[in-house]
Amino acid sequence: MPGLIAYGAYVPYHRLARADIAATLGTPPSRGTRAVAGYDEDTTSMAVEAARSALTRDGLRTRIGQLFLATAAPAYLDKTNATAVHAALGLDPHVLAVDMAGSVRSGLGALLTAARSPVPTLAVLSDLRTGLPGGGEESAGGDGAAAFAFGGHRNGAPVLAELLAHDTVSDEILDRWRLPGAPASRVWEERFAEEIYASLADKALSAALDQAGLDRDAIDHLIVSGLHARACATVRRSAGVRPEAATADLTAEIGNAGTAQPGLLLADVLDRAEPGRIIALVVLGDGAGVLLLRTTDALPAHRAVRPVAAQIAAGSAPMPYATFLSWRGLLDREPPRRPDPEPPYAPPAHRRNSWKYGFVASRCEKCGTRHLPPDRVCVSCRSIDAMTDEPMEHVRGTVATFTVDRLAHTPSPPMLVVVVDYDGGGRFRCQLTDATEADAVIGARVEMTFRRTVTAAGVHNYFWKARPVRTGETEGTGA
Structure with missing residues (x-):
C-alpha cells in the first residue's frame, strides 16, 4: 500500500505580535503572533530545513527518486529553485x-503527485x-515549510500513514490574485467565495470517503487549510464530523503560511496522532482537494525530529514591527557605508557545489583529520588526495570564540561571527543566526542551518x- 514514509516541518524562529502592527498603524488590535522568516531566509532555505527534518533516518535520502518544491513565492523565476534544495540534501544527480x-x-x-507516484517522491x-x-x-x-516523502513497503521504508483515497474539484474562482511583479495579492469580498468553497469541499470529501468506503464519523482528525479564513471555518463547522475531530488551524500562534499551511497542519497532527487514526486533509483554493490517510503502527517510532508544537514554543520574543518591514523590503533603511556586497560567481560555485550547498567536508584517510572546507592536502600528515567526503550539516559544535561586527554589511546589524569546534574534529568560521548578542558566548552549543547569506x-x-541549540531540542542523524 503506498503511503507516507517520512515528514518534517519548519517554523521560523522569529515572531511578530499583531498588537504591535495595530499600535504602529492605528488599526484595530488583534491578538496572537505570526511566524516571520529571518532576513537570511526565503522559501528555498526554509524548504531545505523542512526536508532535512523529514529525511533523518539512515538511507532515506538514497531512496528518493523525485523532488517537488511547491511555493507561491519562489526565490527565483526562470530558474529552478528545487535544484538548490536537491544540492543541499545531497540527493543523487539522477533525482x-x-x-x-x-x-x-x-x-x-x-x-x-507525490502520493500517487510509483517512485519514492519528496514533496x-x-x-x-x-x-x-x-x-x-x-x-x-x-511563513514556514513542510516536507513529505511518499513511497511504500516495496521501497524499504515503513509506511507511517497509508493513503486511503483522494479527490479534487477544480473551479475558476476570482477570490484572490496577484499580477507578476505586484508586491501583494488582492482579494475579493470574503462573502463571495465562502459558500462556493464549502460546496466544493463537501463534494471532494464525499467522493474521497466513497472511494475509501468510510463515512464522516470515521474521521478522527479533520484538517482544513486555505487562505479564505471564513470558508475554512464554515467547512469545519459543516463537514459533519465529530466535534472533537476538527483540529486547530494554528493561525493564532504562527499565522497562515499559504502554500505550506496544509503541510504544517498535517505535520502537527502526525506529531501526536495515534496508530489507526483516519486523517482528512481538506485544502481550499481555486477548488478543493482532499487526502484521506490512516496512521500505522510505525508512526510513533518515526515521528519528526522537531515537532511543530516544539518549534512554536521555541519562537523568539516578538520582534519590532519596523524590523519586519525592513526585512521584507517595505522600509528602505540607510545601508552601511561600505562597498556593496558581490554576488557569487557561477563557475567556482558550481565546482564547489558539495561544500557550498551540502556542507560536505573531507577527512584524511591516513590520520583522521577533518578539513573544513575540504582540501586535497592534509594539514596534519601532509598526505595528498587521501580524503573521504564527510557530510557536516547534521554535526553540532561548540563556539570557540566570536566577534560582534557592527560595521559589516548586513540587514540585521550587528553581524555575529563565530568560530565553531565541531564534535569529532574540525573548526570553521561562520555567521551566527537566529540569535542576539547574548547568544554569542564561548562554549555555546550550535548546529548548522541552510541560509541565504x-x-x-x-x-x-x-x-x-x-544557530544556537535551543533547550529541549533533539538531533537527527542527518542521513
Whole structure:
C-alpha cells in the first residue's frame, strides 16, 4: 500500500505580535503572533530545513527518486529553485527536481503527485506571506515549510500513514490574485467565495470517503487549510464530523503560511496522532482537494525530529514591527557605508557545489583529520588526495570564540561571527543566526542551518550558518 514514509516541518524562529502592527498603524488590535522568516531566509532555505527534518533516518535520502518544491513565492523565476534544495540534501544527480510554483494550490498538487507516484517522491511545501502594511495578509499571514516523502513497503521504508483515497474539484474562482511583479495579492469580498468553497469541499470529501468506503464519523482528525479564513471555518463547522475531530488551524500562534499551511497542519497532527487514526486533509483554493490517510503502527517510532508544537514554543520574543518591514523590503533603511556586497560567481560555485550547498567536508584517510572546507592536502600528515567526503550539516559544535561586527554589511546589524569546534574534529568560521548578542558566548552549543547569506546583482548566495541549540531540542542523524 503506498503511503507516507517520512515528514518534517519548519517554523521560523522569529515572531511578530499583531498588537504591535495595530499600535504602529492605528488599526484595530488583534491578538496572537505570526511566524516571520529571518532576513537570511526565503522559501528555498526554509524548504531545505523542512526536508532535512523529514529525511533523518539512515538511507532515506538514497531512496528518493523525485523532488517537488511547491511555493507561491519562489526565490527565483526562470530558474529552478528545487535544484538548490536537491544540492543541499545531497540527493543523487539522477533525482528529478522541479518547481510547482505560482499559487497556493501548487502545494496540493505537489502532495497529490507525490502520493500517487510509483517512485519514492519528496514533496516540499514552502511559503513566505507578506501583504501590504496594515493589510489582512500581513497580520494573518505566516511563513514556514513542510516536507513529505511518499513511497511504500516495496521501497524499504515503513509506511507511517497509508493513503486511503483522494479527490479534487477544480473551479475558476476570482477570490484572490496577484499580477507578476505586484508586491501583494488582492482579494475579493470574503462573502463571495465562502459558500462556493464549502460546496466544493463537501463534494471532494464525499467522493474521497466513497472511494475509501468510510463515512464522516470515521474521521478522527479533520484538517482544513486555505487562505479564505471564513470558508475554512464554515467547512469545519459543516463537514459533519465529530466535534472533537476538527483540529486547530494554528493561525493564532504562527499565522497562515499559504502554500505550506496544509503541510504544517498535517505535520502537527502526525506529531501526536495515534496508530489507526483516519486523517482528512481538506485544502481550499481555486477548488478543493482532499487526502484521506490512516496512521500505522510505525508512526510513533518515526515521528519528526522537531515537532511543530516544539518549534512554536521555541519562537523568539516578538520582534519590532519596523524590523519586519525592513526585512521584507517595505522600509528602505540607510545601508552601511561600505562597498556593496558581490554576488557569487557561477563557475567556482558550481565546482564547489558539495561544500557550498551540502556542507560536505573531507577527512584524511591516513590520520583522521577533518578539513573544513575540504582540501586535497592534509594539514596534519601532509598526505595528498587521501580524503573521504564527510557530510557536516547534521554535526553540532561548540563556539570557540566570536566577534560582534557592527560595521559589516548586513540587514540585521550587528553581524555575529563565530568560530565553531565541531564534535569529532574540525573548526570553521561562520555567521551566527537566529540569535542576539547574548547568544554569542564561548562554549555555546550550535548546529548548522541552510541560509541565504546575501543577495547581490539579483543573485542569491546560499550557504550554511550556525544557530544556537535551543533547550529541549533533539538531533537527527542527518542521513
